[in-house]
Amino acid sequence: MTTNRQWIFTSRPQGMVSAANFEYRETPLADAPLQTGDVLVRNQMFSLIPAQRTWMNADSEYFPPIPLGAPVTAVAAGEVIKSANPALPVGTRVSGLTAWEDFTLIKGERMTVSPLPEGVDLIQALSVFGGNAMTGYLGLMKVGLPKAGETVVVTGAAGSTGATVVQTARLKGCKVIGIAGGPEKCKWLREVCHVEAIDYKNENVAERLKALAPKGVDVFFDNVGGVIMQDVIDQMALHGRVALCGQISQYNTPGPAVGPRDMFRLISQRLRVQGFLVSDLMAHRPEALADLQQWVKDGKFAYKADVREGFKKLPTTYAELFTGGNDGTLLLRADA
Numbered sequence: 001m002t003t004n005r006q007w008i009f010t011s012r013p014q015g016m017v018s019a020a021n022f023e024y025r026e027t028p029l030a031d032a033p034l035q036t037g038d039v040l041v042r043n044q045m046f047s048l049i050p051a052q053r054t055w056m057n058a059d060s061e062y063f064p065p066i067p068l069g070a071p072v073t074a075v076a077a078g079e080v081i082k083s084a085n086p087a088l089p090v091g092t093r094v095s096g097l098t099a100w101e102d103f104t105l106i107k108g109e110r111m112t113v114s115p116l117p118e119g120v121d122l123i124q125a126l127s128v129f130g131g132n133a134m135t136g137y138l139g140l141m142k143v144g145l146p147k148a149g150e151t152v153v154v155t156g157a158a159g160s161t162g163a164t165v166v167q168t169a170r171l172k173g174c175k176v177i178g179i180a181g182g183p184e185k186c187k188w189l190r191e192v193c194h195v196e197a198i199d200y201k202n203e204n205v206a207e208r209l210k211a212l213a214p215k216g217v218d219v220f221f222d223n224v225g226g227v228i229m230q231d232v233i234d235q236m237a238l239h240g241r242v243a244l245c246g247q248i249s250q251y252n253t254p255g256p257a258v259g260p261r262d263m264f265r266l267i268s269q270r271l272r273v274q275g276f277l278v279s280d281l282m283a284h285r286p287e288a289l290a291d292l293q294q295w296v297k298d299g300k301f302a303y304k305a306d307v308r309e310g311f312k313k314l315p316t317t318y319a320e321l322f323t324g325g326n327d328g329t330l331l332l333r334a335d336a
């Protein structure tokens with residue numbers, strides 16, 4: 001009998017998510033034959049993403065709330081180990097939506113995994129060529145609409161999504177300022193990504209922005225929300241664009257997220273503010289992949305994966321996203 005290790009979602013966090021919201025279980029893996037179209041996936045590498053925290057809320061809006069008593073909905077990469085789907089035979093390496101468990105049955109009528117591109121390993125599939133990278137590239141190019149020579153500001157700049165944005169903007173000819181927490185992350189932005197950096201934990205963001213972008217910010221790609229968002233909006237140039245990607249500073253705060261306090265600034269500067277979900281933009285994925293693959297091949301594009309080990313550490317590792325404990329795309333390899 002094969003055992004399926006699972007992390008079950010047992011209570012909705014009221015504030016900061018913690019290990020107390022989950023329960024570890026070992027259940028026997030059902031041996032029933034698959035129905036036509038179904039596949040059984042062995043999850044080998046989990047991608048820990050901030051959006052999961054919003055799915056834990058009962059009023060999760062764009063994605064169904066994770067049901068209490070079910071394994072935690074998650075993004076992962078792994079291998080098809082049983083198949084009744086000719087498009088995904090046994091042995092196919094896949095990534096997509098699964099759950100915090102060793103084995104996930106994916107139903108044919110709601111196929112949530114797809115094959116990895118040839119030559120891409122599990123880490124790359126979840127980092128430099130994964131969902132966050134698509135978000136960063138496509139959110140910038142299709143929502144931020146940067147032009148060469150413009151000034152682009154990115155929050156959460158040293159993270160998985162943010163690092164894609166800063167480097168894409170630089171490689172497209174923009175002047176880039178990344179905002180991140182701590183000297184090490186800012187050093188990495190300056191020395192490896194070759195962009196300006198502001199350490200929001202140790203510097204006055206408003207003052208540094210004025211100094212670094214005296215003519216204003218043309219494109220603001222926001223991953224964070226809250227106070228820093230206001231600081232950047234205060235420095236926007238005429239006809240600037242704001243691509244609202246995420247609000248991680250607000251995900252563990254009950255109640256509505258904090259918004260810009262001075263809406264008139266949007267009028268006086270004729271700003272365009274647009275929220276987006278990467279799923280809206282996936283038709284353009286080939287364009288993003290082509291650029292990213294070429295830049296990686298040419299050694300022009302850096303990426304960091306913070307790979308942790310051990311299935312049992314999923315909940316405690318997950319919480320680190322909200323304190324900046326991750327250094328790059330936060331991944332967790334499920335041990336055997």
Ligand code: NAP
Nearest residue numbers: 135159160161180181223245246247248249277278322324
């Ligand atoms: P990540 O940036 O790799 O990791 C999260 C980082 O957020 C932390 O390392 C930390 O960096 C920063 N952070 C955490 N709490 C913060 C706070 N209170 N104030 C300021 N910064 C804080 O994570 P990711 O997966 O790439 O996600 C980044 C953002 O993109 C999230 O908001 C996520 O929801 C959003 N996203 C949106 C879409 C979409 O379709 N719209 C898709 C993917 C991701 P520091 O150490 O620098 O503080």
